[in-house]
Amino acid sequence: MDLSLNKITHRYGDMLVLDEISLNIPDGEILCVIGPSGCGKSTLLRMIGGLERPDQGQVTQVGEVPQGCLNPLTFVFQDFALLPWRTVAGNISLVLEDHGLKGGEIDRIITDVLVRTKLSDFSDALPRQLSGGMKQRVAIARALAVNPAVMLLDEPLSALDAQTRELLMDDLVGLWARQPFTGVYVTHNLAEAVRLGHRIAVLSRRPGCIREVIEIDRPLTERRTGDPELEALQKRLWDLMREEALAADQELLNV
Numbered sequence: 001m002d003l004s005l006n007k008i009t010h011r012y013g014d015m016l017v018l019d020e021i022s023l024n025i026p027d028g029e030i031l032c033v034i035g036p037s038g039c040g041k042s043t044l045l046r047m048i049g050g051l052e053r054p055d056q057g058q059v060t061q062v063g064e065v066p067q068g069c070l071n072p073l074t075f076v077f078q079d080f081a082l083l084p085w086r087t088v089a090g091n092i093s094l095v096l097e098d099h100g101l102k103g104g105e106i107d108r109i110i111t112d113v114l115v116r117t118k119l120s121d122f123s124d125a126l127p128r129q130l131s132g133g134m135k136q137r138v139a140i141a142r143a144l145a146v147n148p149a150v151m152l153l154d155e156p157l158s159a160l161d162a163q164t165r166e167l168l169m170d171d172l173v174g175l176w177a178r179q180p181f182t183g184v185y186v187t188h189n190l191a192e193a194v195r196l197g198h199r200i201a202v203l204s205r206r207p208g209c210i211r212e213v214i215e216i217d218r219p220l221t222e223r224r225t226g227d228p229e230l231e232a233l234q235k236r237l238w239d240l241m242r243e244e245a246l247a248a249d250q251e252l253l254n255v
């Protein structure tokens with residue numbers, strides 16, 4: 001399913017947050033969204049996911065959802081959002097129960113997503129027994145369980161240490177390579193953007209508008225951390241953002 005954003009504009013009170021954001025996200029592509037603090041990245045994601053309505057503009061879903069899709073759009077958040085009293089399988093099961101699925105079908109889906117996220121041995125573990133990286137893999141497994149058309153990821157790796165982030169990036173690429181999904185991935189981390197984005201939308205300081213959309217030709221599976229080409233691109237992104245990022249941080253300090 002493709003997503004099309006047409007002139008998304010939004011205010012909170014008097015504050016213009018998003019200003020005429022237009023983007024196309026083709027089926028099977030990951031779009032990374034970067035921009036200075038407070039420029040409206042998470043707000044944009046919530047609009048795409050239908051959690052909020054823009055004052056002006058539309059988000060349009062074009063095309064069919066995948067077979068067996070229970071939820072066209074699903075979120076993965078930074079803080080994992082797992083129920084602490086439910087096991088790994090129980091957390092995943094919850095979203096399936098919500099859709100009225102029954103025992104056998106639920107078990108089949110849980111087994112499949114646990115294999116895909118390398119969590120099969122942790123089915124009965126409670127969240128408190130898991131590392132941060134594993135918790136986020138559970139949250140990703142839960143998102144995959146509904147077989148979404150689009151995954152909306154809001155800084156999914158930012159609570160994790162550098163090594164775990166590397167591993168999770170590999171996992172996300174592996175998941176995408178096995179079964180390409182459409183994704184919108186909000187991040188502050190430029191290394192994640194150049195590793196995971198087919199395209200990268202660079203937003204301006206608030207009110208967020210599109211400064212540039214950069215396409216990366218190299219297939220996701222052929223990207224490695226430390227690759228000179230990707231590092232050069234990362235530098236280009238930082239040069240584009242640097243002044244506005246510093247100004248936005250200064251503004252937050254002055255609040």
Ligand SMILES: Nc1ncnc2c1ncn2[C@@H]1O[C@H](COP(=O)(O)OP(=O)(O)OP(=O)(O)O)[C@@H](O)[C@H]1O
Pocket residue numbers: 012017035036037038039040041042043044188
């Ligand atoms: N529900 C809300 N009501 C009022 N203001 C809001 C609301 N949600 C966000 N904002 C404000 O809108 C602006 C954009 O917020 P948003 O979280 O979308 O930015 P962001 O780019 O994701 O920020 P960050 O990079 O710091 O995570 C901020 O000034 C924020 O304080």
